[in-house]
Amino acid sequence: MATQHTYRVIVRGRWDGLTDGARAKLLAEADQHGLAQHRFTPEGSLVYDATLRSFTYRYVIVSDAADGEELAAALAEEKAEAALTAAGYGYRDLRSSATDMDTMKINRKGR
Template structure:
């Protein structure tokens, strides 16, 4: 029987084909997305700069440990795509990086 692990997943990408309205919304909210409060959360935390070239989300994902970080990355990417699509923000070149926090924690305890 598989167990669930907690993963920290960062989804990175670049903005692509933003229309004027999307650019204005992003720029108006840029201050809230550059703060040091960028944390891993279930709903994701978005970060980008005022140049509107690249962005990153941080997600906290619970997934089957047998599926590993691949499943956690897929789930986080789906969440990022949904958020970007709902906001009407064009994007490209998504990539994910996942860390299994249960394995990392076990490694620290084994020292």
């Protein structure tokens, strides 16, 4: 059995071609998608502001360590694409970065 690692993935993108209805819905819910609500979750946490220029999703992806950060990033992008498409939101320029939480070194300050 392969070792499982936990990855934190940030997917960034830009809004594109939003319909009037989609724009109205995003603006009505903007206060629910601010930085204070931004968490890494398996289902993804969407953050944007009222300018509706760009957005960020944060995901927790658990996958085989041998597959690495690249696969975790690709899986998160697929999840973001599916969520955005299901909601009817236009987007472009998705890019992501992943961090393997199981290999991340934590520097602790001395007392």
